[in-house]
Amino acid sequence: xxxxxxxxxxxxxxxxxxxxxxxxxxxxVIVLGILIVTVLGLGLGSGQQTGALGxxxxxxxxxxxxxxxxxxxxxxxxxxxxxxAGLLLAPIDRGVIYAGxxxxxxxxxxTVAAAITPVGVLFFGFDLSxxxxxxxxxxxxxMLGFAAVGTLFAALVSSxxxxxxxxxxxxxxxxxxxxxxxxRLLNEMFREGGGWQASSLLLLLAFDGIFLVVSWLLFELIxxx
Amino acid sequence: MSALRxxxxxxxxxxxxxxxxxxxxxxFVNTPEERTMGMIQKTFYIHLPxxxxxxxxxxxxxxxxxxxxxxxxxxxDDLAAAAANVAVLLCSGVLLTGMIWARSAWGQWWTxxxxxxxxxxxxxxxxxxxxxxxxxxxxxxxxxxxxxYGVVAFLDVPLVYLSARLLPDIHxxxxxxxxAMKLTLAACFVPVTMIAAGLIVVRYQLNRRAAAGSxxxxxxxxxxxxxxxxxxxx
Numbered sequence: 001x002x003x004x005x006x007x008x009x010x011x012x013x014x015x016x017x018x019x020x021x022x023x024x025x026x027x028x029v030i031v032l033g034i035l036i037v038t039v040l041g042l043g044l045g046s047g048q049q050t051g052a053l054g055x056x057x058x059x060x061x062x063x064x065x066x067x068x069x070x071x072x073x074x075x076x077x078x079x080x081x082x083x084x085a086g087l088l089l090a091p092i093d094r095g096v097i098y099a100g101x102x103x104x105x106x107x108x109x110x111t112v113a114a115a116i117t118p119v120g121v122l123f124f125g126f127d128l129s130x131x132x133x134x135x136x137x138x139x140x141x142x143m144l145g146f147a148a149v150g151t152l153f154a155a156l157v158s159s160x161x162x163x164x165x166x167x168x169x170x171x172x173x174x175x176x177x178x179x180x181x182x183x184r185l186l187n188e189m190f191r192e193g194g195g196w197q198a199s200s201l202l203l204l205l206a207f208d209g210i211f212l213v214v215s216w217l218l219f220e221l222i223x224x225x
Numbered sequence: 226m227s228a229l230r231x232x233x234x235x236x237x238x239x240x241x242x243x244x245x246x247x248x249x250x251x252x253f254v255n256t257p258e259e260r261t262m263g264m265i266q267k268t269f270y271i272h273l274p275x276x277x278x279x280x281x282x283x284x285x286x287x288x289x290x291x292x293x294x295x296x297x298x299x300x301x302d303d304l305a306a307a308a309a310n311v312a313v314l315l316c317s318g319v320l321l322t323g324m325i326w327a328r329s330a331w332g333q334w335w336t337x338x339x340x341x342x343x344x345x346x347x348x349x350x351x352x353x354x355x356x357x358x359x360x361x362x363x364x365x366x367x368x369x370x371x372x373x374y375g376v377v378a379f380l381d382v383p384l385v386y387l388s389a390r391l392l393p394d395i396h397x398x399x400x401x402x403x404x405a406m407k408l409t410l411a412a413c414f415v416p417v418t419m420i421a422a423g424l425i426v427v428r429y430q431l432n433r434r435a436a437a438g439s440x441x442x443x444x445x446x447x448x449x450x451x452x453x454x455x456x457x458x459x
Contacts, residue, residue, distance in 0.1 A: 149377070152373075152377070153374075156370055156373055156374070157370075159366070160360075160361045160363075160366055160367075160370055166357070166360060169353055169356065169357075170353060170357060170374060173346060173349045173350045173353050173378075173381075174350070174377055174378065174381050176346055176349075176385065176388075177381065177384040177385050177387070177388035177389075178388075180342075180388040180389065180391060180392070181388045181391065184388075184391045200391065203387060203388065203391075207384055207388075210380065210384065214376075214377060214380055215377075218373050218376065218377065221294060221369070221373060222369060222370070222373050
């Protein structure tokens with residue numbers, strides 16, 4: 001058990017160290033996210049037509065595109081210099097490789113979200129004060145499910161030399177249930193009076209669980225150097 | 226053998242066409258006109274069989290995907306592709322008939338009510354399945370990619386259903402049907418299912434032939450232009 005954890009930390013640490021030294025992904029993705037929020041904010045009339053509750057939806061769009069770029073980047077790292085072949089030869093379970101990739105993707109995404117969210121909240125005049133913890137928790141849970149599916153399909157797509165954009169096309173329809181449930185939960189939390197339903201939160205947790213288990217099971221089938 | 230098979234094919238499609246014509250006749254002659262919705266309610270007799278067959282086709286895709294991941298036989302992949310094609314076709318039918326009905330009953334073509342959202346997301350999932358297949362060239366790789374995607378997509382269907390239920394609903398639920406309406410619905414269900422199954426089989430056979438054709442083409446020797454084999458140089 002501790003050995004598995006060590007391996008996961010090692011793999012994640014490697015990915016994050018590469019990112020910290022090259023700074024290839026984060027800057028690009030954060031700027032892209034801010035651009036998306038800006039374009040949607042201007043397109044929607046600076047939040048006057050949608051109201052403040054438009055902010056979570058706009059942020060979701062930004063997270064989705066930013067996330068897809070993160071997943072692509074962490075997987076192409078392995079494509080260079082036959083790194084993936086080496087990884088597959090190493091005496092570790094492929095589920096561990098999945099967990100490592102998932103964890104580094106999540107860390108990247110949360111970093112990006114930490115940068116984009118204030119921009120969206122400011123631009124749309126979204127009042128976080130009723131439930132700041134709830135907002136963070138729902139978004140984080142949504143991202144967990146998104147990253148679970150994204151990590152699987154990033155590995156799948158990267159092995160086929162598909163054109164860019166394919167990953168977004170594959171992942172978006174799959175994770176739409178997550179978007180529906182989490183925006184619904186946020187609507188419940190931030191509407192007048194607050195009060196959210198536990199059933200929606202349970203649904204969100206269940207989706208995360210299903211996505212995690214299914215992706216983890218299928219991951220080892222598709223990993224090829 | 227081949228003549229027998231051809232005879233069976235012709236008979237099958239003739240029977241399906243005849244049953245379909247009979248069902249359409251029944252829709253207009255046998256069923257009473259619905260009190261509030263009038264004639265437009267008749268789209269329902271094709272809408273529901275199409276919807277049920279969409280699920281059946283998606284189930285075939287899923288079984289074929291699992292079969293491929295389990296056995297790695299190419300014919301599973303051809304079956305999945307065939308069923309996915311038919312599923313998208315049927316689901317388009319569901320959406321179109323539903324929209325025609327909604328325009329008349331609700332006064333608008335589209336609304337984000339649970340069952341509409343569900344059918345549309347289902348359609349998207351399987352359209353993407355076809356797009357993914359179209360963009361991978363290597364047959365084996367394509368089969369694995371689409372099988373993994375297909376499995377995740379099918380498991381996603383109940384999740385889409387559960388999440389869509391959170392949206393406000395105006396779709397008719399369990400409607401009470403007149404016995405004549407039930408009979409007509411059953412009469413429509415048979416030919417629609419026959420056509421769906423027939424299309425899957427035809428498409429599957431076509432895919433098998435295409436695969437055999439490209440496998441044979443790879444065996445044919447083609448000299449590279451501009452390169453002369455050693456020893457034949459002038």
